[in-house]
Amino acid sequence: MAKRVHLFDWHKEHAKKIEEFAGWEMPIWYSSIKEEHLAVRNAVGVFDVSHMGEILFKGKDALKFLQYTTTNDISKPPAISGTYTLVLNERGAIKDETLVFNMGNNEYLMICDADAFEKLYAWFTSLKKTIEQFTKLDLEIELKTYDIAMFAVQGPKARDLAMDLFGIDINEMWWFQARWVELDGIKMLLSRSGYTGENGFEVYIEDLNPYHPDEEKRGKPEKALHVWERILEEGQKYGIKPAGLGARDTLRLEAGYTLYGNDTKELQLLSTDIDEVTPLQANLEFAIYWDKDFIGKDALLKQKERGLGRKLVHFKMLEKGIPRDGYKVYANGEIIGEVTSGTLSPLLNIGIGIAFVKEEYAKPGVEIEIDIRGTRKKAITVTPPFYDPKKYGLFREE
Numbered sequence: 242m243a244k245r246v247h248l249f250d251w252h253k254e255h256a257k258k259i260e261e262f263a264g265w266e267m268p269i270w271y272s273s274i275k276e277e278h279l280a281v282r283n284a285v286g287v288f289d290v291s292h293m294g295e296i297l298f299k300g301k302d303a304l305k306f307l308q309y310t311t312t313n314d315i316s317k318p319p320a321i322s323g324t325y326t327l328v329l330n331e332r333g334a335i336k337d338e339t340l341v342f343n344m345g346n347n348e349y350l351m352i353c354d355a356d357a358f359e360k361l362y363a364w365f366t367s368l369k370k371t372i373e374q375f376t377k378l379d380l381e382i383e384l385k386t387y388d389i390a391m392f393a394v395q396g397p398k399a400r401d402l403a404m405d406l407f408g409i410d411i412n413e414m415w416w417f418q419a420r421w422v423e424l425d426g427i428k429m430l431l432s433r434s435g436y437t438g439e440n441g442f443e444v445y446i447e448d449l450n451p452y453h454p455d456e457e458k459r460g461k462p463e464k465a466l467h468v469w470e471r472i473l474e475e476g477q478k479y480g481i482k483p484a485g486l487g488a489r490d491t492l493r494l495e496a497g498y499t500l501y502g503n504d505t506k507e508l509q510l511l512s513t514d515i516d517e518v519t520p521l522q523a524n525l526e527f528a529i530y531w532d533k534d535f536i537g538k539d540a541l542l543k544q545k546e547r548g549l550g551r552k553l554v555h556f557k558m559l560e561k562g563i564p565r566d567g568y569k570v571y572a573n574g575e576i577i578g579e580v581t582s583g584t585l586s587p588l589l590n591i592g593i594g595i596a597f598v599k600e601e602y603a604k605p606g607v608e609i610e611i612d613i614r615g616t617r618k619k620a621i622t623v624t625p626p627f628y629d630p631k632k633y634g635l636f637r638e639e
Contacts, residue, residue: 294358329537438496497625
């Protein structure tokens with residue numbers, strides 16, 4: 242049976258399309274993908290992203306454990322703020338792209354992808370048990386996914402909405418900084434973060450879930466529902482729209498963000514000492530702190546010496562056509578790779594996408610062809626975002 246978020250009943254009543262995604266029944270759109278997409282780019286939208294995973298680490302050894310099991314230096318940010326980091330397997334492939342919040346008092350909250358949290362939780366608990374065969378750990382690992390509702394408010398008007406709801410100017414916060422806030426007596430964590438390329442914030446509310454896998458923990462999500470409806474109520478003057486996973490995907494693609502399971506993943510190629518997809522291949526080396534030991538580091542160093550073989554690249558269509566994942570990429574008459582994500586940009590009205598191609602073609606300005614239903618259509622590799630960053634996105638010129 243598919244998993245369900247806290248407010249599934251609300252979405253079932255209001256969404257026009259609900260489908261299964263990463264094992265969850267989720268709203269795909271309420272009005273239309275294009276309308277919701279443009280609301281986020283031009284005003285503000287709100288997403289229920291409670292399908293995202295949360296894992297809590299606490300204890301004196303929590304930081305040491307996470308420093309070894311993730312790639313970035315999560316010791317730097319002060320409480321309460323987060324670090325974008327990766328979890329790799331022993332052969333360097335990405336198990337997931339995550340955000341780790343330093344909550345203070347030796348507690349860390351990891352935010353991970355919907356289709357990876359169960360795998361990660363099993364991975365971390367297995368590592369803990371292995372280590373404890375040799376040394377004692379002061380560490381607790383708790384799966385919190387079903388206990389936390391998560392909403393993302395995104396768009397140029399998100400700042401105004403945060404002021405109205407919480408009296409906070411999110412523009413005075415750095416990216417991934419968080420604060421404890423209250424709304425009508427309901428306490429929640431607010432972080433300046435998002436997955437759309439736009440300014441915005443995300444809130445985390447601990448509440449009951451009527452579809453919790455543990456029947457004893459089920460109940461009405463009164464706090465989460467109240468916050469969701471208040472966001473929509475206060476956002477009306479800014480043209481807010483509830484937005485589904487369809488717009489979330491087109492928005493992240495326009496911004497050039499990768500999606501775990503499509504663009505980044507571990508292929509579990511057991512016959513080799515270097516698995517795929519690695520951070521080096523996916524242009525995610527910025528999330529690696531090389532001055533520490535971490536799982537997968539040796540494999541990445543080997544890959545640096547041997548060459549990547551293939552690498553992630555962004556492209557836009559020069560001819561009419563919509564690229565989709567799995568479509569073959571050609572150059573000079575030969576297959577050089579495959580599309581991993583593709584769509585029609587609602588903002589630009591052109592096809593855009595992400596592909597893995599042979600390393601020598603993975604640079605901006607290379608003309609390629611995408612095989613779309615048996616016809617090769619011209620495209621060109623580009624540097625993201627696909628939109629003009631002076632007009633749209635987090636750094637738009639007001």
